[in-house]
Amino acid sequence: MKYAVLIAALAIACAYSADNVFAEEGALRIISLAPSTTEILFELGLGDSVVGVSTMCNYPSAALAKEKVGTFSQPDYEKIVSLKPTVVFATGLEQAFTVGKLKELGIRVVVSDPSDFNELFESIRKIARIGNKEAAAERLIRGMELELRSIDSRIALIPEQQRTTVFIEIWYQPLMTAGRNSFINDMVRRAGGRNIAYDSVRPYSYFSVEEIIRRDPACIIIGYMTKADNEAGIGNRLGWKDIAAVRDRRIYNDIPPDMLLRPGPRAAQAVEKIFKRLYPQETL
Amino acid sequence: MPVLRIEKLSGGYGASDVIHDVSFDVEKKDFLGIIGPNGSGKSTLLRLISRILSPAQGSIALQEKDIHRIRLKDLFKEIAFVPQNTIIHFPYTVWEIVLMGRIPHLNRFRSETRKDFEIAERSLALTDSLVLKDKRIDELSAGERQRVLISKALAQEPQVILLDEPTSHLDIGHQIEILSLLRKLNRESGLTVLAVLHDLNLAGEYCNRLILIDKGKIIRQGLPAEVLTYQTIEEVYKTVVVVKENPFSHKPYIILIPK
Amino acid sequence: MKNRTKLLLLLSALIIAVILGISKGSVSIPFVELFQRQNSAILQLRLSRIVVGILVGAGLGISGVIFQALLRNPLAEPYVLGVSSGAGLGAVIGMLFGASGIPIQICAFLGAVLSIALVYTLAREGSKIPIQSLTLLGVTVAVLFSGIIVFLVSISSNESMYGIMWWLLGSLAVFNLNAMIFVAFAVIIGSVTAYFYSRELNAISLGEEEAVHLGIEVETTKKILFVLSSLITASIVCVAGIIPFVGLIIPHMVRLLVGPNHAILIPASAIVGAMFLILCDIISRSAVPPLEIPIGIITSLIGGAIFIVLMRQTRKVK
Numbered sequence: 001m002k003y004a005v006l007i008a009a010l011a012i013a014c015a016y017s018a019d020n021v022f023a024e025e026g027a028l029r030i031i032s033l034a035p036s037t038t039e040i041l042f043e044l045g046l047g048d049s050v051v052g053v054s055t056m057c058n059y060p061s062a063a064l065a066k067e068k069v070g071t072f073s074q075p076d077y078e079k080i081v082s083l084k085p086t087v088v089f090a091t092g093l094e095q096a097f098t099v100g101k102l103k104e105l106g107i108r109v110v111v112s113d114p115s116d117f118n119e120l121f122e123s124i125r126k127i128a129r130i131g132n133k134e135a136a137a138e139r140l141i142r143g144m145e146l147e148l149r150s151i152d153s154r155i156a157l158i159p160e161q162q163r164t165t166v167f168i169e170i171w172y173q174p175l176m177t178a179g180r181n182s183f184i185n186d187m188v189r190r191a192g193g194r195n196i197a198y199d200s201v202r203p204y205s206y207f208s209v210e211e212i213i214r215r216d217p218a219c220i221i222i223g224y225m226t227k228a229d230n231e232a233g234i235g236n237r238l239g240w241k242d243i244a245a246v247r248d249r250r251i252y253n254d255i256p257p258d259m260l261l262r263p264g265p266r267a268a269q270a271v272e273k274i275f276k277r278l279y280p281q282e283t284l
Numbered sequence: 285m286p287v288l289r290i291e292k293l294s295g296g297y298g299a300s301d302v303i304h305d306v307s308f309d310v311e312k313k314d315f316l317g318i319i320g321p322n323g324s325g326k327s328t329l330l331r332l333i334s335r336i337l338s339p340a341q342g343s344i345a346l347q348e349k350d351i352h353r354i355r356l357k358d359l360f361k362e363i364a365f366v367p368q369n370t371i372i373h374f375p376y377t378v379w380e381i382v383l384m385g386r387i388p389h390l391n392r393f394r395s396e397t398r399k400d401f402e403i404a405e406r407s408l409a410l411t412d413s414l415v416l417k418d419k420r421i422d423e424l425s426a427g428e429r430q431r432v433l434i435s436k437a438l439a440q441e442p443q444v445i446l447l448d449e450p451t452s453h454l455d456i457g458h459q460i461e462i463l464s465l466l467r468k469l470n471r472e473s474g475l476t477v478l479a480v481l482h483d484l485n486l487a488g489e490y491c492n493r494l495i496l497i498d499k500g501k502i503i504r505q506g507l508p509a510e511v512l513t514y515q516t517i518e519e520v521y522k523t524v525v526v527v528k529e530n531p532f533s534h535k536p537y538i539i540l541i542p543k
Numbered sequence: 544m545k546n547r548t549k550l551l552l553l554l555s556a557l558i559i560a561v562i563l564g565i566s567k568g569s570v571s572i573p574f575v576e577l578f579q580r581q582n583s584a585i586l587q588l589r590l591s592r593i594v595v596g597i598l599v600g601a602g603l604g605i606s607g608v609i610f611q612a613l614l615r616n617p618l619a620e621p622y623v624l625g626v627s628s629g630a631g632l633g634a635v636i637g638m639l640f641g642a643s644g645i646p647i648q649i650c651a652f653l654g655a656v657l658s659i660a661l662v663y664t665l666a667r668e669g670s671k672i673p674i675q676s677l678t679l680l681g682v683t684v685a686v687l688f689s690g691i692i693v694f695l696v697s698i699s700s701n702e703s704m705y706g707i708m709w710w711l712l713g714s715l716a717v718f719n720l721n722a723m724i725f726v727a728f729a730v731i732i733g734s735v736t737a738y739f740y741s742r743e744l745n746a747i748s749l750g751e752e753e754a755v756h757l758g759i760e761v762e763t764t765k766k767i768l769f770v771l772s773s774l775i776t777a778s779i780v781c782v783a784g785i786i787p788f789v790g791l792i793i794p795h796m797v798r799l800l801v802g803p804n805h806a807i808l809i810p811a812s813a814i815v816g817a818m819f820l821i822l823c824d825i826i827s828r829s830a831v832p833p834l835e836i837p838i839g840i841i842t843s844l845i846g847g848a849i850f851i852v853l854m855r856q857t858r859k860v861k
Binding site: 334335336356357358359360361364365367372373374375376377380384385387388390392393440 | 740752759804
């Protein structure tokens with residue numbers, strides 16, 4: 001009996017140390033080029049290992065004090081190299097080009113570009129493994145899952161056909177929306193909404209005004225990266241005034257873009273906010 | 285052996301011929317003038333001889349060698365061309381322009397030698413333009429530019445110099461100056477001159493032979509006195525004139541009769 | 544002032560620019576400390592940018608000189624025959640078909656070469672290349688290809704298409720050694736060959752007829768020089784993107800300094816082009832740290848300003 005326990009303990013110890021082998025040797029020096037990843041890093045308790053962030057990484061406030069290594073899309077290679085990072089986190093899309101250049105410089109780059117909550121959780125786990133914070137990751141994920149499940153149970157009672165239709169406006173000139181491979185699409189879905197641009201494959205694409213009018217969304221959610229126009233502006237657009245969302249004044253631009261557009265620790269809170277606007281009659 | 289032999293030459297710019305069945309010889313030390321009304325094909329003829337245009341029919345031979353069989357570079361060691369329009373848009377110095385005349389003689393990978401510089405200097409001296417050597421070409425008067433371009437042509441050390449209306453943009457003083465220069469080069473250096481001229485009096489004065497062209501065909505060729513008769517001029521230029529003799533040079537001299 | 548003296552002066556100015564380029568950056572490090580072991584990564588970064596800057600600046604400068612001489616058009620510049628949009632289209636198509644085995648630079652280079660061949664074939668009349676047709680067709684093909692690029696990017700779901708936009712803005716951040724060697728090869732061979740065609744270029748600048756009258760095979764020379772400068776430009780574009788204005792104003796600036804004789808214009812344009820690009824790169828890196836302003840913006844701003852000043856100068860002289 002004693003030997004069995006000993007062998008089991010040894011096996012667990014081996015497994016654990018095997019995991020350690022994949023962790024970085026020496027001090028962990030992290031640079032994050034994506035605001036969402038920065039939030040995850042701090043949430044996992046890796047804030048101290050972060051040596052550089054992009055200028056857009058503004059949350060939590062501790063991130064503001066970190067060394068800036070360039071904008072979201074134009075990194076300062078010299079700064080990055082001088083900080084001697086052991087790993088750089090980036091997203092895909094606009095940063096794809098940068099990722100290539102950093103790899104040419106021999107820097108380890110980890111790309112995370114989750115398009116739904118499952119991928120987000122995987123991404124959080126991957127980041128946690130690099131920093132040896134698996135436990136914190138599981139806590140974070142569980143917290144988010146709980147929030148999501150409470151919304152799930154309330155939506156479950158609403159039949160598919162009656163779920164609120166939504167148009168997600170990412171930008172207005174030209175008019176852009178989020179298709180079904182975007183994270184914000186999954187947020188809307190988990191909040192019980194139906195994205196009228198569901199048939200658009202690209203995460204972000206142009207959308208025709210005529211289709212919006214035809215599909216007549218009940219709500220419009222504004223997701224600009226910067227401060228948005230007010231609802232009146234949208235109502236004044238030619239041909240828009242008969243859209244249900246405009247008629248019923250259900251244009252929501254008051255969800256902070258920092259929360260809405262980042263697949264990060266506050267994503268579940270964002271879903272909560274979306275849910276409240278889609279179903280104002282539901283109370284918590 | 286004639287320096288240039290043109291035989292049954294026909295050609296033009298495109299599908300249609302401007303020059304029809306033209307034949308003549310150019311002998312060494314000739315000062316040959318090509319004259320004719322506007323649009324008669326004088327410039328075209330010159331360009332056929334200078335290989336800018338390809339003949340549709342006929343042949344042009346330099347010392348009995350077909351000019352189209354001679355390597356372009358070698359051809360222009362023997363022939364030089366002075367264009368009508370002398371305006372150059374870039375501020376090259378006179379020296380740089382004249383040195384360009386040495387290009388047919390130069391090897392791509394070697395720079396100009398002392399011999400080239402000497403020839404360039406001598407060419408400038410021959411046209412009394414040495415003093416202009418370091419000036420920029422766009423600072424010169426029309427007459428000075430013309431002289432510089434002649435120097436450039438001389439730097440090629442040609443046997444024959446072709447000129448396309450060398451005096452049409454010049455005032456009378458410069459006209460005489462340029463033609464006298466060409467006469468001097470013709471007599472003293474043995475340079476064969478073939479010039480398109482539009483002024484009949486100047487042509488009669490300075491050329492030892494004339495070719496009168498109209499509508500692409502040779503009407504008359506020969507000594508100035510033979511070509512510049514009042515009948516011929518009336519027939520070609522459709523205007524009445526009287527031909528006298530210049531009291532100083534005894535060359536034909538055309539008097540205009542206004543209508 | 545003798546030509547040789549002028550060239551030496553320009554070369555010294557270039558060396559100063561290089562030293563400046565090594566010492567300036569978004570991270571302040573005293574010059575001497577740069578050469579220490581711990582800063583070797585940054586030094587390497589800056590050096591690679593400077594080397595690329597020299598190659599690109601010299602290449603664009605010389606290419607601009609050749610195009611202006613051959614097309615006898617003071618507004619001609621290396622991208623006038625559609626090289627840049629050809630390269631862009633090649634890169635986009637390469638990305639579209641996920642040709643992950645073939646590096647994007649090769650696709651871009653092929654695109655550039657094919658677009659030049661297209662323009663050339665369309666403009667050709669028998670064995671001659673009339674320069675007016677060439678210029679017009681070059682502009683047309685460039686616009687056409689640009690339109691196709693935008694169209695392809697807008698309908699594609701391939702995420703790396705976003706990178707195309709940044710690549711098109713131009714950047715000296717080339718860290719791939721093979722790419723650098725490729726550009727060096729093209730630029731050096733192209734430039735040296737161009738230098739040995741100085742006399743032909745001088746003659747052609749007087750007029751194509753004038754050049755024939757000096758025994759120059761003009762059509763052959765034009766073909767060789769077009770191919771040469773197009774290859775120089777294509778190699779630069781597919782590695783460093785599109786950097787505007789350099790090929791346009793450097794020849795004008797240098798002509799004002801050293802005159803129109805190509806024997807000195809070509810080497811001087813290489814030196815001044817290199818210097819200009821290094822200085823623009825310094826500004827792009829250190830004007831608003833840690834932001835890096837795309838170098839195309841700097842060259843456009845400064846190049847445009849210089850061009851206006853030049854124009855006013857020449858007008859005053861007239």
